[in-house]
Amino acid sequence: MKTDNLLKIPNWLKEEYPFSPVVHTTATGARLSYLDEGEGEGDHAVLMLHGNPTWSFYYRNLVKELSPHRRCIVPDHIGMGLSDKPAHYDYKLATRIADVVSLIDQLQLKRIDLVVHDWGGAIGFGVAEQRPNIIGRIVIMNTAAFTSMHIPRRIALCRLPVLGPLIVRGGNGFAGPAIWMAMRRKPLTKTESRGYLLPYDSWANRVAVSSFVQDIPMNDSHPSWSTLKRVEEGIGKFKNHATLVIWGGQDFCFNDYFHQEWLERLPNAEDLYLEDAGHYVLEDASNDVVPRIREHLLKG
Structure with a gap:
């Protein structure tokens, strides 16, 4: 597979x-960029999985907080962040799960504490389904x-043939608006906004942003x-695992219906509901969320 040079972090x-x-090379030959930061036992790591249209940048403050205590593994999904962005790739959920499974197998991880957001939930629990014992x-x-x-109209619009890619890839009508729509407590700084948008600066580099939207399965x-x-x-399978659900109540995409679904499916989970926080809850309510995640993960 022909790939461009991986995106570099600007000064x-x-x-x-x-x-x-x-860099991890997937089974398809695509290069997956990931963070491997921190201390702790080498085969016990916190695996943080982002969604669309973010990248490992979303977890930067959590990595800074946890890395003195835990090894932190934070991949950029293929087509996202600093990873390869091939024009032709199987940008489907099954492949995304397989990409992460191959990474954790290569790293020979024996225990994973799982942190998920947005598409990271489906990918992460897909990984967990295949590697439940770790x-x-x-x-x-x-x-x-x-x-x-349940799908918001604005996301449904981005799924339409022809028009959807024009909005998402041509007009940056998904990643661009997300930097303000996903925040409710506080606006992002200029540097933070530029950081989120850095990998998605062209039609070609927004291929996976669009593909993620198209991959939302609405029927069988x-x-x-x-x-x-x-x-x-x-x-x-994970209802007895120590689980913390954190929810921003002002989410334009994953509303309270999804929050309640998790609490019903995992009735033993702890719940931190932040009524005034947005979709980027880790970013928007970092002062509340980062210490709570740290406390939860360092118990075990």
């Missing part, structure tokens, strides 16, 4: 994102890992429906 971002990404503590933030007919004819159903059926 203006290094204070916010002071990390040294490494899953430890879990943190769930504004995400889903189950089938649902969708190619990712059966994968998501398997993920959904596996959630119950």
Whole structure:
């Protein structure tokens, strides 16, 4: 597979994102950039999985907080962040799960504490379904890992043939608005906004932003429906795991319906509901969220 050079971290971002990404080559030959930061036992790591349209930048403050105590593994999904962005790739849920499974297998991880947000939920619980014996503590933030007919109109618009790619890839009408729509307590700084948008600066580099939107399965004819159903059926395996659900109540995408679904599926989970926080809850309510995740993960 022909790939361009991986995106480099510009000097203006290094204070916010002071990390040294490494590269994993997937089974398809695509290069997946990931963070491998921190102390602790080498085969016990916190795996943080981002969604769309973010990248490992979303977890930067949590990595800074946890890395003195835990090894932190934070991949950029193929097509996202600093990873390769091939024009032709199987940008489907099953492949994204396989990419992460191959990474954790290569790293020979024996225990994973799982932290997920947005698409990271379906991907992360897909990984957990395939490697259930290594899953430890879990943190769930504004995400889903189950089938649902609930989809905001603005996201449905981005799924339309022809028009959808024009909006998402041509007009940056998904990643661009997200930097203000996903925040409710406080606006992002100029540097933070530039950081989130850095990887998605052209039609070509927004290929996976669009593909993620197209990969939302709304019925059983969708190619990712059966994968998501398997993920959904596996959630119950983790009902006795130490789980923390953190939810921003002002989410334009994952509203309270999804929050309640998680609490019903994982009735033993702790719940931190932040009524005034947005979809980027880790960013928007960092002063509340980062210490709570640290406390939860360092118990085990």
